[in-house]
Amino acid sequence: MSLNFPITTPPWEVLALVAHYLDPKTLAIASCVCKSWFISMSSDHLWKPICNTHFPNLHFTDLGEQVRHVPYHRLYAIGHAAAKRRVQTPCKPKLSLNDLVFSINIRTKSSNIVTIAKPGEELIFDPNEVFKFDVDNVNYECSSMAAALQDVKITWNVVLSGWKGVFTMMNCEGKVSFSPGAEGWFSEELPSPGCCSGTVASGVVADLTLGFCSRRESGVGKVKVDKVSVGILSIVNWRYVSVDDGLRYLQHFLVPCDD
Amino acid sequence: MSNTSENPNPSSSSAKITLKTSDNELFEVEEAVAMKFCTVKQYFEDEKDNDVAARGSSTVIPLPNVHSAVLARLISYCKKLPQSNAVADNHEEEETKKKERKQYGTPGDLVDLISAANYLDFKEGLEFFNQALADHIQNKSVEYVRKFFGIKGDFEPHEEEKYREEYAWAFEGVDED
Numbered sequence: 001m002s003l004n005f006p007i008t009t010p011p012w013e014v015l016a017l018v019a020h021y022l023d024p025k026t027l028a029i030a031s032c033v034c035k036s037w038f039i040s041m042s043s044d045h046l047w048k049p050i051c052n053t054h055f056p057n058l059h060f061t062d063l064g065e066q067v068r069h070v071p072y073h074r075l076y077a078i079g080h081a082a083a084k085r086r087v088q089t090p091c092k093p094k095l096s097l098n099d100l101v102f103s104i105n106i107r108t109k110s111s112n113i114v115t116i117a118k119p120g121e122e123l124i125f126d127p128n129e130v131f132k133f134d135v136d137n138v139n140y141e142c143s144s145m146a147a148a149l150q151d152v153k154i155t156w157n158v159v160l161s162g163w164k165g166v167f168t169m170m171n172c173e174g175k176v177s178f179s180p181g182a183e184g185w186f187s188e189e190l191p192s193p194g195c196c197s198g199t200v201a202s203g204v205v206a207d208l209t210l211g212f213c214s215r216r217e218s219g220v221g222k223v224k225v226d227k228v229s230v231g232i233l234s235i236v237n238w239r240y241v242s243v244d245d246g247l248r249y250l251q252h253f254l255v256p257c258d259d
Numbered sequence: 260m261s262n263t264s265e266n267p268n269p270s271s272s273s274a275k276i277t278l279k280t281s282d283n284e285l286f287e288v289e290e291a292v293a294m295k296f297c298t299v300k301q302y303f304e305d306e307k308d309n310d311v312a313a314r315g316s317s318t319v320i321p322l323p324n325v326h327s328a329v330l331a332r333l334i335s336y337c338k339k340l341p342q343s344n345a346v347a348d349n350h351e352e353e354e355t356k357k358k359e360r361k362q363y364g365t366p367g368d369l370v371d372l373i374s375a376a377n378y379l380d381f382k383e384g385l386e387f388f389n390q391a392l393a394d395h396i397q398n399k400s401v402e403y404v405r406k407f408f409g410i411k412g413d414f415e416p417h418e419e420e421k422y423r424e425e426y427a428w429a430f431e432g433v434d435e436d
Contacts, residue, residue, distance in 0.1 A: 009408055009409065009410050010366075010370045010373075010392075010408060011370075011374065013374070013377065014370050014373045014374055014377075014392075017373055017377060017385070017389055018373065018389050018392050018393055020389070021389045021390050021392075021393035022393050022396070022397070023397065023398075024429075025398060025429045025433075026393070026396060026397050026398055026399070026429075028426040028428070028429030029398075029399070029400065029401055029404065029426070029429050029430070029433065030396065030404060031422060031426060032401045032414075032419065032422045032423050032426060033401055033404050033405055033408075033410055033412065034405075034410050034411070034412050034413045034414065035413050035414060037410070038422060073425075073426075074425065077425070077426070077428055080428050081428065084428075
């Protein structure tokens with residue numbers, strides 16, 4: 001500021017007027033300027049309407065004694081913290097995809113059909129950066145079994161590199177047709193992470209798709225598993241969760257909490 | 260800027276009222292302008308009740324709390340006032356207003372204008388100057404506000420720490436000085 005004359009501190013009546021035009025944050029900062037500003041800027045007279053507007057339900061007059069001694073500026077701070085807690089942005093996941101190996105096994109009652117193990121870095125990312133990955137070069141051949149549906153058992157494990165931890169994303173039974181062009185879709189609800197009680201649903205499911213195509217070179221009667229993709233799907237909006245959300249979910253089960 | 264054709268009520272534009280400031284300067288202003296100052300309006304109406312003939316420039320209304328420099332600015336602000344009281348209804352308009360407020364004056368000026376507008380009970384002006392001053396310190400640090408108004412922090416160190424602790428939530432993401 002290049003003011004040539006010394007500016008005098010605004011008189012209290014001007015402060016009292018301007019205070020009504022300050023937003024809560026500026027009002028809070030202004031309270032820490034000096035003693036007289038603290039008195040002007042922290043008064044209940046100013047903060048009461050602000051509290052009533054922003055957090056009307058924090059103002060319980062019927063509780064009388066218990067809350068009477070909480071100044072309104074503090075009540076606002078409490079409300080602010082509560083609101084912030086709801087929209088808290090989670091920290092970056094400690095896990096990275098490179099720490100993980102995806103292992104997928106598909107078998108019928110009588111025989112093993114395919115076992116795939118893919119390191120995280122070799123997975124094909126979805127362009128939308130969601131936790132859904134295609135596994136390519138599966139290249140597994142098996143006998144075509146006409147149009148008949150076969151009972152299969154599908155297991156999808158995520159292994160933390162160095163076998164430091166394994167989490168079973170899916171272990172389910174289903175039916176699939178081993179015929180060219182057929183697709184199989186499997187999903188299983190994932191457990192709720194962390195210490196929450198079992199009644200709190202996780203809201204996510206593991207999802208796995210299989211695709212078959214015919215294999216000309218091998219002659220009639222053979223099909224190839226040519227497409228496998230896996231992901232974590234939110235049942236709230238039926239969209240795949242973000243890569244970070246997926247990693248944070250896995251982190252709960254694979255990395256011990258250190259705090 | 261004093262374009263009489265903008266006056267919504269031309270018949271009254273001829274009537275003048277004389278205002279006398281704290282430094283004994285006389286201002287002859289249009290009645291429509293003077294009536295924006297509710298304190299003047301009240302005085303004027305009281306006078307009118309006493310003596311109808313006193314209406315007009317023969318009446319001098321003393322304003323012992325207002326300096327001539329401040330009154331001159333208040334009057335010029337008054338003349339620039341838009342006729343409609345419509346609130347800025349879009350973002351662009353609000354931005355223009357903000358810019359206008361920012362360039363309006365130094366903090367010292369604004370403090371004087373607020374005091375005077377408050378004394379004169381000049382609502383539109385009071386709102387504008389208050390908002391202009393508030394804009395200057397919006398989301399600024401404690402240090403900035405102190406420098407801006409030339410205030411020395413007079414807290415004991417432990418006291419200041421306590422208050423800052425209490426308001427810790429507000430200290431996130433304040434503007435760079």
